[in-house]
Amino acid sequence: MEERSSMKMSPGGKEKNLFHVVDKVCPGDDHYARAKHAQIVEKNPEAAIVLFWKAINAGDRVDSALKDMAVVMKQLDRTEEAIEAIKSFRGLCPKQAQESLDNLLIDLYKKCGKVDEEIKLLKQKLRLIYQGEVFNGKLTKIARSRGKKFQVSIKQETARILGNLGWAYIQKANFLAAEVVYRKAQMIYPDANKACNLGLCLMKQARHEEARSVLEQVLQGKLPGAGDIKSRNRAEDLWRELGSWEPPPLSSNPPSLGLEDDDFADGLERLINEWAPNRSGRLPIFEEISRFRDQLDC
Template sequence: MELGSSDQRTSSKREREEYHVAHKIPSGDTPYVRAKHAQLVQKDPEAAIVLFWKAINAGDRVDSALKDMAVVMKQLDRGEEAIEAVKSFRGLCSKQSQESLDNVLIDLYKNYNVQKCGKVEEQIELLKRKLRQIFQGEIFNGKPTKRARSHGKKFQVSVKQETSRLLGNLGWAYMQKPNYMAAEVVYKKAQMIDPDANKACNLSLCLIKQGRYDEARAILNDVLGGKLPGSNDYKPRRRAEELLSEVRSRQPQPDFSDLLGLDMDDDFVKGIERLMNEWAPSRSKRLPIFEEISSFRDRLTC
């Protein structure tokens, strides 16, 4: 009987371990474990958030509890609440978790309507700080790559990839202000470092917003021509097609009908000048960008 009971306990323990491994939840009966069970097994995000709060208040795996709670809140479209939670309670987390918490915030800012809740400037300052840390060697510690995690999967990311990613997010933040000239500069820098079709579409949108249709068309043709990484993916191709259609609808088409019958004299010259003035993109707003570029560079290097 005793031997059988021992075998049963061993078997039961093994089953519990296999259960936790299969559902990717830790073992035990703490608030954090119960929160993960509610999130992954019971599929009850509201209950999971309550239990994650309890875990944070109890000091139970605070680093993981705060990050996991923010992810669940994002899934429930409670992005603003998640942002405030991370900002308020990250002081309870370890020093080692601060970089990953920054990444959680970056993801939340990117996917939430930061313009609506007035957090664009917060997003921009966070991204600039992250870029400054990369430039100063504080994140990669002088190594060409580092290990990162996304959606539970680990992978290696290079300095070039991370810099381009952050610049892409910064460009998107500037577009929300909206400051399309600053966004253009940032996207161009990102494309120089690690080009891809998605950022190319965003860059073309910046140009469209400034009335620079020929430049936007050239970039979109590169995407549709398969010249950039990711060009063959469905979403960027579809977006490039939509933006190119917008360019065609906005860009004035040549109409020489009003020039027919004119002599090759002042009337003809005036007609050409008038058409050129109508077609030419406005450059009146280009000057302020140099102040923005200088300010942006100074803040990154200071």
Template sequence: MKLVEKDPEAAIVWFWKAINAGDRIDSALKDMAVVMKQLDRTEEAIEAVKYFRRFCPKQAQESLDNVLIDLYKKCGRVDDQIVIIKHKLKLIYLGEAFNGKPTKTARSHGRKFQVSVKQETSRLLGNLAWAYMQKSNFLGAEVVYRKAQMIDPDANKALNLCQCLIKQARYDEANVVLRDVLQYKIPGSSDHKSRSRAEELRLELEMKHSNNPVLPNLPDLGFESDFVEVLDRVMSEWAPARSRRLPIFEEISQYRDQLAC
């Protein structure tokens, strides 16, 4: 750690030596990717992780996927983010995520906590929706956010959904979503960042209403083929046998027809 702080370039050389020697390749890859990202060598980190992950154990693949998603975000590769998120949703659907366990131990700010499959599914759908927002596919993002909120609601996704509706000039619907956060009806509504953002969106909606705009001609927001694939197949086609489906996907499968419109 001291070497990373004092001389990150030298640290990368040592990480490469560990990788080439086969010494805990997954750990060295993840640490090296973090340092490379800090040095704006993100593309190099992506190629290293993609190539050497084949030499890592199965239980390390999920965390390496998370590393790649973070790297793709750094360099704006939205389509690549979507591919990995779809893959992770597929593993959940098939019951293969978390190495087959119902929960996993996660870490944040030095704190350990348990994450359930239900929570992970909602989180991934939230990430997928955010990726669609970056592609200006606000209708697609809206549908995914709504499904994520049905599984495990939180204020952050609610505010993103509100933003999606504003982008589509559906201000009354956006107000309904925002009201739940302002009235503390959704988990996380009391968070300082959520309160600040909710207030910003409230002011934006007030301006929109006062201007009384005519509904603009929106760009083509029809579902793209990959968007249909990630929800439609996750809900109905990815599992070879219905008995292998996790309960959470049985719950949202009933809404499949709404996605085909």
């Protein structure tokens, strides 16, 4: 978006500051407006953080000030400070701001490597979906990205969260749990990127033929998003790796799914039953897991 001038000629011929004319800068002279001016116009993030703190303490647009301050802290690699700030002050924010604060927290956890906290919060967000407490009871919401608005359905949001959860399990090298999550995400709202991640999980478990079958769907353009150059390039890279993949060493301990707490798996099954009613019985992956554990117990 083109940046407009923050100066305007007054009737007397003198220049008058109109900082709020600059995109995303609020009019006024309160702490929040001054913080946004420091952040966007002056490009002084340290000063912006100080003013965002003052806005929060003064009760001046607390939810916006808290989110904006956390974003600036993240840019300055002050991620853990941002996490603590959100935890400390989110109670002052209205209910409708909590979802966006959770999304910001997830990004912060990811950036600083707090994978367990990220997983916990992602599961919490999924529980809210099971309980019908997202989107204010509606089936879609308006989201924004890079200045553009678009609609997101509950199915899309659920698959997105599951995709993030699967990636978090990959970071913990829990490829079996990641596989379960990605398979469920694909049943709800399939796409090429999650298929690539599912293929990676299968490769890590030395299940090469299954991985080939999944990656073929991307390479043959059978999934939404398969035309995206990044997804296709990634599928091609994984396909090439399959030719020289070394199987991981066998472990005497069965892998932990990490999905059983607080009826998490049951909640996912309920969503699958609602959104994919034509599937037959339990997900095949759960039967495979049961057989795998039986073999280890022998």
